[in-house]
Amino acid sequence: MHICILGAGIVGLATAWEVQAQGHTVTVVDRAAPGSGTSSGNGAQLSYSYVAPLADASIWGQLPHLMFSADSPLKLRPQLDPQQWRWGLGFMAACNDRSAARTTQALLQLAAASREGFEAMRAQLQPDCDFAEAGKLVLYGSAAGVEAARRQVALQQSLGGAAQRVVTPDEAVALEPALAGYRGRFAGAVYTASECVADCLKVCQALAAALQARGVQFITAEVQGFEASRGRARAVRTREQGAIAADAFVVAVGATAARFGRMLGAYLPVYPLKGYSITLPVHDTPGAAPVVSVTDTARKTVFARIGQRLRVAGMAELVGEDLRIPPARIATLQAATQAVFPQAAVQGADPQPWAGLRPATPSGLPVVGRAGRAPANVLFNVGHGALGFTLAFGTARQVAHLLAADTALVSA
Incomplete structure (x- = not known):
């Protein structure tokens, strides 16, 4: 079959990798260069083992601080947008122990499959992507947070x-000496030795180059709509290239998923959570910059060592498709870096400020497969939230399996 994949971020490229391996002819369409969107500056963590969903019962107790504190990592800008309100209500409905446990189980299974897929790709392609299996520490600022983490680990x-x-804290510092100056600021941590990091943009660029060498066509164009008849999509209409026909379509468009769903007659519970990152060169002095990946839950900030750089990423804003970068948000990330790892970064270096839109579902589970009243030969692979890099190859394998098993996708 000829499969047209819409989206050239890590999810779309992983899908193209798995689908092309099945022998299909593949075309990838995106309005920008491969990996240049949210994949380009994400947190760089491959969190296969610690997958606690954003929606859990603890959110209720945190709401006053998250909503009203000046230094809150969460920002909500209410808009006249039914999608935002519907998503928000769905998120709050998912903030309970039962839903979080179901989501955790599903995410763990998906992450395990994704690790297998990523490692198989890496063994075959050997991309230069600053990959490291250095482990991860998740820091908690209070005893109550540590106890909640203990339950999540169990x-x-x-x-x-x-x-x-x-x-x-002492054991955490022994595992990552660069945390020594921060010892008194957290109450405990969860350590996972098997967690990994990599530069997602470099992975995307390596995948795109390899796929092109294998005959995959990449088209830079903006999708304006679909041509359909008799319950099937026949082509996508683009501004630059006209109609692009295919036998089946995979929508992997990240934060714009809901808009594409509406084009196709499907409600997709996906809303962008805006995040920010900075990328700093680090000192070579042992113990100055972290080697272990670190997530500070109190600051909602992650620190990932990728080669000789430190990626610092965080925050979640429900502000629509707004990619502006307020200086105050970058200053917050710089202040977090100074507080947690004061000796890590080269002073005066360009922080390379970045903002991206994480395509999140209320529960944290991606939408994979057919949806709503969309044509029978359209599959969705969207809604990965902050775990897009982690889950990309897992959901890509699910899509490849559906293409092989779902007869409705190939019926004329």
């Missing part, structure tokens, strides 16, 4: 998750 291990352990 849940994950009961579901077959990787080996993890709750550690004291």
Whole structure:
């Protein structure tokens, strides 16, 4: 079959990789260069084992601080947008222990499949992407946070998750000496030795080059709509290239998923969560910059060492498709870096400020497969939230399986 994949971020490219491996003819369409959107400046963590969903029961107690504190990592700009309100209500409905446990189980299974897919690709392609399996520490600022983390670890291990352990601040510093100056600022941490990091943009660029060498066609164009008849999509209409016909279509368009869903007659519960990052060159001095990946839950900030750079990413804003970068947000990330790793970054270096839109569902589970009243030969692969890099190859394999197994996709 000829499969047209809409979207050339890490999810779309991973899908193209898995689908092309099945022998299909593949065309990838995106309005920008491969990997240049949200994939280009994300948190760089491959969090296969610690997948606690954003929507959990603890959110209720955090709401006053998250909503009204000046230094809150969460920002909500209410808009006359039914999608925003519908998503917000769905998110709050998912903030309970039962929903979080179901989501955790599904994410762990998906992440395990994704690790297998990513490692198979890496063994075959050997991309130069600053990959490291250096482990991860998730820091908690209070004793209550540590106890909640202990329960999450127990849940994950009961579901077959990787080996993890709750550690004291002293044990965390022993694992990552660069945290020494921050020892008194957190109450404990979860350590996972098997977690990884990589530069997602470099992975995207390597995938695009390899796919092109294997005959995959990349078209830079903006999709304006679809041509359909008898319950099937026949082509996508683009501004620059006209109609692009295919036998089946995979929508992997990240934060614009809801808009594409409306074009096709499907409601997709996907809304952009805006995040920011900076990327700093680091000192070579041992113990100055972290080697272990670190997530500070109090600051909602991640620190990932990618080669000789430190990627610092965080925050979640429900502000629509707004990619402006307020200086105050970048200053917050710089202040977090100074507080947690004061000796890490080269002073005066360009922080390379970046903003991206994470395509999130209320529960945290991606939407994979057919949806709503969309044509029978259209599959969706959207809604990965902050776990797009982590889950990309897992959902790509799900799409490839559906293309092989779903007879409605190939019926004329």
